[in-house]
Amino acid sequence: MISNPLLIFIAAFIVNNILLMRYIGLCPFFGVSTSLSTAFGMSTAVLFVMLLSTWVTWIIFHFVLIPLDLVFLRTAAFILVIATLVQFVEMFLKKNFKTLYTAMGIYLPLITTNCAILAVTFLVIDYKYSLFQSTIFAIGTALGFGLVIILFSAIRERLEFAPISRSFKGYPIAFIAASLVALAFLGFVGLFGLTL
Amino acid sequence: MKQKVNHLKYLTEGIIIENPILILMIGLCPTLATSITARDALGMGIAASFVLICSNIVVSAIRKFVVDSIRIPIFIIVISTFVTIVDYVMQAYTPALYRVLGVFVPLIVVNCIILGRAEAFAYKHNIFDSFLDGLGKSIGFTLIIVIMGIIREYLSRGSIFNFVIGPKFLISNPMLFMIFPPGGFLLIGIFKAIINKFILKKEVID
Numbered sequence: 303m304i305s306n307p308l309l310i311f312i313a314a315f316i317v318n319n320i321l322l323m324r325y326i327g328l329c330p331f332f333g334v335s336t337s338l339s340t341a342f343g344m345s346t347a348v349l350f351v352m353l354l355s356t357w358v359t360w361i362i363f364h365f366v367l368i369p370l371d372l373v374f375l376r377t378a379a380f381i382l383v384i385a386t387l388v389q390f391v392e393m394f395l396k397k398n399f400k401t402l403y404t405a406m407g408i409y410l411p412l413i414t415t416n417c418a419i420l421a422v423t424f425l426v427i428d429y430k431y432s433l434f435q436s437t438i439f440a441i442g443t444a445l446g447f448g449l450v451i452i453l454f455s456a457i458r459e460r461l462e463f464a465p466i467s468r469s470f471k472g473y474p475i476a477f478i479a480a481s482l483v484a485l486a487f488l489g490f491v492g493l494f495g496l497t498l
Numbered sequence: 499m500k501q502k503v504n505h506l507k508y509l510t511e512g513i514i515i516e517n518p519i520l521i522l523m524i525g526l527c528p529t530l531a532t533s534i535t536a537r538d539a540l541g542m543g544i545a546a547s548f549v550l551i552c553s554n555i556v557v558s559a560i561r562k563f564v565v566d567s568i569r570i571p572i573f574i575i576v577i578s579t580f581v582t583i584v585d586y587v588m589q590a591y592t593p594a595l596y597r598v599l600g601v602f603v604p605l606i607v608v609n610c611i612i613l614g615r616a617e618a619f620a621y622k623h624n625i626f627d628s629f630l631d632g633l634g635k636s637i638g639f640t641l642i643i644v645i646m647g648i649i650r651e652y653l654s655r656g657s658i659f660n661f662v663i664g665p666k667f668l669i670s671n672p673m674l675f676m677i678f679p680p681g682g683f684l685l686i687g688i689f690k691a692i693i694n695k696f697i698l699k700k701e702v703i704d
Contacts, residue, residue, distance in 0.1 A: 329526060
């Protein structure tokens with residue numbers, strides 16, 4: 303198990319990239335990567351919510367579920383906490399931080415069902431990370447998500463005007479482009495001895 | 499007679515015309531991540547199918563008592579109950595499979611197919627129809643994930659369900675590309691293109 307914070311960050315950011323290497327969070331990946339501005343809004347919202355929800359669920363797991371011997375409620379507890387948290391954050395931002403709220407816009411409520419958020423909260427429990435390591439892991443994962451989704455939105459803006467045969471238009475060519483991007487990311491495997 | 503045809507439609511729709519993966523493009527994460535070998539794919543398909551069918555039945559059974567404004571949290575609790583059951587049963591009886599599937603077992607709870615069917619179908623229909631709808635969608639999901647698993651396992655190891663059948667050159671020079679993430683993306687892209695060519699012809703041309 304990796305314990306060096308820098309390695310945790312690089313593993314989460316590039317080597318085990320959540321979208322391309324772990325295949326988590328693909329629905330928003332193909333949904334919002336159609337233009338640069340939507341990709342940017344989505345990745346800001348993911349960074350924000352991922353960090354908050356990792357903290358909250360880590361604290362709940364270690365200080366509520368374990369002492370009370372309720373570990374089997376993990377799945378139900380986490381998803382309800384995240385759903386409530388997102389609603390609460392949305393109301394708070396709308397009232398106090400208008401600019402941040404408009405930047406994240408409609409993506410905030412959509413994030414509740416984003417499997418990337420829930421996956422990170424499960425993974426930090428499975429890897430037995432401390433709160434500090436979990437924070438690094440969440441930041442790395444969210445930045446990796448943002449990097450790929452922004453890079454990919456540029457590719458998809460190009461694909462809009464490319465001459466593609468009819469049956470490959472839309473999703474099929476997006477998947478094949480994703481395959482090539484993933485192939486490029488496969489080149490990072492082995493960096494600092496980090497594996498898939 | 500007309501009524502009977504109508505019921506069967508719910509079952510058959512999910513397999514091809516409304517196939518959750520290929521047509522509706524939801525539930526992609528488990529499809530790509532767990533279709534590395536045919537056996538893992540079948541395990542994932544059965545686990546997700548169990549949750550989908552059970553949650554459809556329960557949501558349909560309680561639909562008369564559920565208050566409309568808090569229905570989504572209730573659906574999530576129903577789904578996560580079944581996910582927890584699957585999680586613990588797999589941990590106890592198929593530990594090897596559970597280790598391979600890893601975080602994707604608890605992640606069934608956010609699989610869009612399941613919440614989507616609870617909201618769009620089971621909440622409005624009776625128990626039997628919901629069961630048929632869940633069964634149909636489950637067959638559609640499991641079918642595609644197992645086909646992908648078979649293709650990826652055959653090309654990367656020359657075997658299907660761990661039975662070695664491939665020609666010699668495939669076993670000595672396997673396409674390792676297919677077990678890595680790029681292979682999964684490529685395969686589903688090709689699947690989708692084939693579907694566009696034969697089934698969705700009219701919509702694509704528009």
